[in-house]
Amino acid sequence: MNQGHVTNYPRQYLLAQGFFWGSYLLLNIIFAVLWNSFSNAAIGIFVTLSFMLLFTSHQLRALYLRGQSQLTFLRTCLHLGWLIPLAALTIQIVLHLLIYAVFALAPEHSAGIHPFSASSFVLYTFNTAFMLALWSMLYLLRSEFKKRRETEIAHWRDQAKLREIELQFLRSQINSHFLFNSLNNLRALILEDPHAARKGLADLATLLRGLLQAEAHTTVPLREELDWVRGYLALEALQFEQRLQYEFAIDDSLLDAKVPPLLVQTLVENAIKHGIAGRRTGGLVSLRAQRLNDSEWQLEVENPAAELPALHQGNGIGLANARERLAIAFGERATLELQLGEHVVARVCMPL
Template sequence: MQALKKISAYWWCQIAGWGANLLVNVFFSWTFRGEITTLFLWRVLILTTLGLVLTHLMRAVLLRLNVLQKSFEKQAVYFVAITASVSFLLAFLQQMCYSKFNLYEPNEIKFSFTSRLIGNTFNSFVTLLVWNLIYFIYHYVERVRNQQIESLKAESLIRDLQLQTIKSHINPHFIFNSLNSIRALVDENPSRARTAITELSNILRSSMQAEKAETVPFEKELNIVKDYLALEQMRFEERLKVKFDIDEDTLDQPVPPMMLQTLVENAIKHGISKNIAGGEVQIVSRFNNFHHVLIVRNTGKLNGSYNNGGFGVSSTMDRLKLMFGDKASFVLKNTHDTQVEAIVQMPVNV
């Protein structure tokens, strides 16, 4: 059994192919002649042995000349030329063996050696052409399959690198903005600054855990956002009002980590902080048509930097495309003159 396992797939195909050719010859001899003669068995065994040896040598020539690496037109020329050459060699050796051991059929004796050689060369050419076509098709399919696998691996690698790049941008971006908020409190209200530092440590702990997964439960993401908003309310005080409209059934839905926090951060940076009177941030989570819909509304108005150049907008669009493809969408729009709405739709995970 161990010896059989060491036989390569190529040799199994060789044995199976030439074995099948032998059986076909035996079948037709029995069908049309009604008997299997010793003469016939010797002839078919010689043909099978020569076929095995010469096709193996032909394969070595194909590999040596790198035929499979050439253009399709050159492959066709090489295959025909090599097939014709080996067919002639097979027919010649076949005739030499028949002459040496006197294995000619009675009706073949009347033909000259040359005539028999030409006839056997033609028959051998058909057989070897089928062998080469199978060999070519197998390697063509195998090459295409390997190319597809390599392409998928490359796409997967690029996707992973892009996701990691986006994540590496999100966390420093968030940290720097949070530290700026704390810095604004240090001189004005030290006690509140200490509370803000505690809030920041909770957020950082959560964000570090979020780095370990491509998605996190929405409930966990929402808790990070609540910590972030508590930190920002230290800075904005009564200028920042927060409202939540959360369908509890959505809490276990997977979402990209730090995505909602980035959108809320964008809402405060481009909306609330630009308004002297401050404003309101509202977070909505619900199901709609087999999609998990997240909405971040804030007081403000869209402008060029908010809509096109903001990191939160570009990172959200990139992450949704990478993770969900065309199944997810992101829209940023004015609902009226004093309110901006960011809407994320992701496929429901059932």
């Protein structure tokens, strides 16, 4: 922290200084009235003391601001252990010299002022040290609390930025894989069926436009995700033709439920790649969504297991990616399980 902040006095700090030392001045005046020591000279002494305390506490603040980056809370308290008594002693020496000057030069104005005594000097020094210590601890505790809170806020802000970067990476990984896969399918159709290839390119352009709009969101409504999945299935159907059938069984009340972008598309792509593509006659991909209770719902993508040796085993990036995006969006409240058997079911549970 540079030293420019030393001359930057927040409004709350100035108000706190004025209130604290103003209250101390008022208490001194009240006690002077109660002890029949009220006079113009006594008020002058009290005002001088209050301003000296305000000035000293301000200088202690300046020292703290200069050294707070190097000093811990404990070390700061240890330094205050000798700075405050020294400051209190200095203040009382100056104040008693002023009192002595009043008695020596203007005795007619010394009414209400007690002459110097060792006991009163020690008592007033202790009182001054106590007030400085009280102010310093109040300021220090508030400052440390504010510092810790700002550190915590900065930590969570950095975590949010890190998660956003991670999410952008995961999305780019999904988008690039999906794009290359779709382009390969369309390339294979250009010579066989130019009309279907053109229609597929139009579907791809529409789909990518929707996907790009989802880049700025952690979650999207299920209805939007289903629209993208339908576009994706239409593109895949160009390659698989009659070997690919699909059906949707969606609870209409869940159409506004939130899902990470491309989650359903990833599961459907996985079902086609590792199920339908590995069967001579293809098969049916079923997509289901239903409520489990008032706070959870379930999404399932089911496909028949492959009957042919897989041409490409894959490395599990799709499902790992899906789990990562679920964790970013919902934390531990969402799960993704893969049930293997004659039919393969990818089952996702998410909070409403």
